Amino acid sequence: MDATSPEVDNWILEAFGEEPDAVSIWSEDDDMVQLFFRLSDKVVISDLSWQDGQILEEASLVVRLTNWHPKSIQTRRMPDGFVRFRHRNNEIFLAPEVKSDEWAAGLLEDWLTEMRGQNAIPKSRVQRISGIKRMRDTVSKMLDQANLSVIRDEINFIEHRLNTADNRLSGKKPNYSSSEE
Numbered sequence: 145m146d147a148t149s150p151e152v153d154n155w156i157l158e159a160f161g162e163e164p165d166a167v168s169i170w171s172e173d174d175d176m177v178q179l180f181f182r183l184s185d186k187v188v189i190s191d192l193s194w195q196d197g198q199i200l201e202e203a204s205l206v207v208r209l210t211n212w213h214p215k216s217i218q219t220r221r222m223p224d225g226f227v228r229f230r231h232r233n234n235e236i237f238l239a240p241e242v243k244s245d246e247w248a249a250g251l252l253e254d255w256l257t258e259m260r261g262q263n264a265i266p267k268s269r270v271q272r273i274s275g276i277k278r279m280r281d282t283v284s285k286m287l288d289q290a291n292l293s294v295i296r297d298e299i300n301f302i303e304h305r306l307n308t309a310d311n312r313l314s315g316k317k318p319n320y321s322s323s324e325e
Contacts, residue, residue, distance in 0.1 A: 152177060152192065155199045160188070168251060171239040176202075178238045180248065182255045185209050189229050189236050189252075205229055205236040212256050219245035242290075244282045 148167055156164055164181035171178040176193040186209060191202040207217060211232065218230040225240030229248070311317075 148177070148179065151194075151199055152179070155192065155201075156181060159201070166255065170243065170248065171241050180252060182259070185259070187252050187255050189238070191236060191238065203236045205231060205234050207231045207252065207256065209256060209259050214253065214257065217249050217252050219249040221245050242286070244285055246278060246282050246285075250278065250282075 148169065153163070160183055162183055164183055166182040168180045169177060170180065170189075176191070178191045179189075181188050181190070187207050189205040189207075191204070193200050193202055216231060218228075220228045220230075222228055222237070226237045227240070227245045227248070229236050229238065229245075
């Protein structure tokens, strides 16, 4: 369970009448927090902001255990980087983060599955393989996002251009090497 500020904990208690069983922060900033939390009969995705010391609810998506079916929480990373969470006809958009949208949907689905008590039911071979494939895809996406080779190439190119500009400004002639002799 991620640590949240006492103000956020109080807001959850006032808005939903109970303390959360679990909390996971998606994005946090000086003036906003986007988080998932699990209550006794539902999971909630909330986008909260601060204004004049007060918490404002920008948007929330509540998934009640009674309305939930496995895999009914859909996520999609939009072209602008924001992540859309959808359940039935309701949706919420959260800030672009390095975290995988599949990870978030999996977390919510796991919470709801545990609440329903289906965690005790052994998974079939196909379900286990599907879970492993989802985890592999999530890790692959995170590794792709963390790939720094493109950045290293750009840094090398910029260093070369800076050295060339420095040489020209200091009056040195460019050092071209020729393989023809």
